[in-house]
Amino acid sequence: QSALTQPASVSGSPGQSITISCTGTSTDVGSYNYVSWYQQHPGKAPKLMIRDVSNRPSGVSNRFSGSKSGNTASLTISGLQAEDEADYYCCSYTTSSTLVFGGGTKLTVL
Amino acid sequence: QVQLQQSGPGLVKPSQTLSLTCAISGDSVSSNSAAWNWIRQSPSRGLEWLGRTYYRSKWFYEYAVSVKSRITINPDTSKNQFSLQLNSVTPEDTAVYFCSSGTAAAGMGYWGQGTLVTVSS
Numbered sequence: 001q002s003a004l005t006q007p008a009s010v011s012g013s014p015g016q017s018i019t020i021s022c023t024g025t026s027t028d029v030g031s032y033n034y035v036s037w038y039q040q041h042p043g044k045a046p047k048l049m050i051r052d053v054s055n056r057p058s059g060v061s062n063r064f065s066g067s068k069s070g071n072t073a074s075l076t077i078s079g080l081q082a083e084d085e086a087d088y089y090c091c092s093y094t095t096s097s098t099l100v101f102g103g104g105t106k107l108t109v110l
Numbered sequence: 111q112v113q114l115q116q117s118g119p120g121l122v123k124p125s126q127t128l129s130l131t132c133a134i135s136g137d138s139v140s141s142n143s144a145a146w147n148w149i150r151q152s153p154s155r156g157l158e159w160l161g162r163t164y165y166r167s168k169w170f171y172e173y174a175v176s177v178k179s180r181i182t183i184n185p186d187t188s189k190n191q192f193s194l195q196l197n198s199v200t201p202e203d204t205a206v207y208f209c210s211s212g213t214a215a216a217g218m219g220y221w222g223q224g225t226l227v228t229v230s231s
Contacts, residue, residue: 001174001175001176003156032214034214034215036217036218038157038218045208045221045222045223045224046157046208046218046221047221048212048217048218048219050217051215051216051217051219052215052216052217057217057219089156089157091157091159091217091218093214093215096175097172098159098172098173098174098175099147099159099162099214100159101149101156101157101158101159102156103156104156104157
């Protein structure tokens with residue numbers, strides 16, 4: 001199972017919006033609405049930000065939103081804040097009953 | 111609030127077995143709605159899901175193809191914990207290992223603190 005494809009880096013200024021894409025195949029992202037997104041600050045464990053494509057767990061800011069079209073899922077962060085600077089990973093369930101992560105995207109807040 | 115506490119050695123010799131344990135508080139390893147995962151992270155491989163176990167009237171075990179021949183994840187109901195064993199390790203298995211709870215639908219909402227495991231003689 002190959003890793004999902006994410007851009008290596010994205011950047012934006014405070015207050016702007018950015019979108020991170022996560023491209024898979026018909027055997028993972030395209031097959032289920034089981035895509036989750038994680039935020040990871042250096043030296044910390046990942047934090048769940050979005051579950052099943054577009055749902056935010058309790059306590060996650062509504063500036064974070066998710067969507068999916070075909071084999072590509074997306075994470076959008078609106079109203080960028082300095083604290084959003086982190087690495088972001090997508091994760092999808094697969095037709096082999098396994099999970100697969102994306103390669104990760106480093107978000108820089110300019 | 112679920113808490114996961116990892117334990118295990120940080121140094122393993124090549125060809126030996128890597129063993130880690132994840133103690134659960136705030137939930138049960140036998141829960142019919144939870145799943146218990148192991149994930150690792152290295153600079154070269156990023157985040158890599160290794161496998162999981164869960165109970166739905168019987169125990170299920172699912173493993174990543176990349177480690178399927180070498181991995182075992184076991185629940186321990188008496189201690190409310192689960193473990194990871196990875197056999198025949200090489201330096202390529204050097205990584206930070208995390209345990210987590212969560213299903214494919216719900217996402218992995220709780221994580222252990224991470225354990226750096228170095229494979230070296």
